[in-house]
Amino acid sequence: MGALTKAAQAEALIRRYFQACNDADHQALLDCFTSNAVHYFPPGLPGAPWRGAQAIADGWVWCVKTMGSRWTIEKVLASSDGHEAVIEWxxxxxxxxxxxxxxxxxxxxxxVTRIAEIRAYYASPVNKAETVNKLHDFDYEARGYAMAPPSPPPKLS
Known part of the structure; x- marks a missing residue:
């Protein structure tokens, strides 16, 4: 089997990152980022943006421990040169x-061995009164999106 294309390499890195998030694997998360990486978020998240691999890893491990966070990747589109990609999650x-x-x-x-920047965009404003925040009238299930978490959160101490 030949070497991965740059686009496939970018997608594999994103999938490795999401697996590290789901595993709450701090070291694996660090290994996904440049030391000076930045993760931007929409307004409202305390402490955002997260600056540096350490802050990003700490943030996602905290989410798993505190909120039972789990993530699924729904769609991936990577540029042919592998320098940029966009996903739905x-x-x-x-x-x-x-x-x-x-x-x-x-x-x-x-x-294309590490993530330097992530810019997150929410499908809709976070509405705490709703248990599922999503696009209005978009049929996620019919389009093949995950309708349940990929697995229970790991037990962390």
Missing amino acids: THWKTALGEVLRGDEWYVFNDD
Whole structure:
């Protein structure tokens, strides 16, 4: 089997990142980012943006421990040169009974081995009165999106 294309390499890195998030694997998360990476979020998230691999890893491990967070990747589109990609995702906050859907734009380092930047966009404003935050009248199930978390959150101490 030949080497991965740059686009496939970018997608594999994103999938590795999401697996590290779901596993709450701090070291694996660090390994996905440049040391000075930045993760931007829509307004309202305390402490955002998260600056640096350490802050990003700490943030996602905290989410798993505190909110029972689980994530699924719904769609991936990577540029042919592998330097940028966009995805659709679902964030399952199992301990809160909430679901958030959105998109992220990724920028990678030159050899597409680490994430340098993520810009997150939510599908809709977070409405705490709703258990599932989503686009109005969009049929997620019919389009093949995950309708449940990928697995229970890991037991963390």
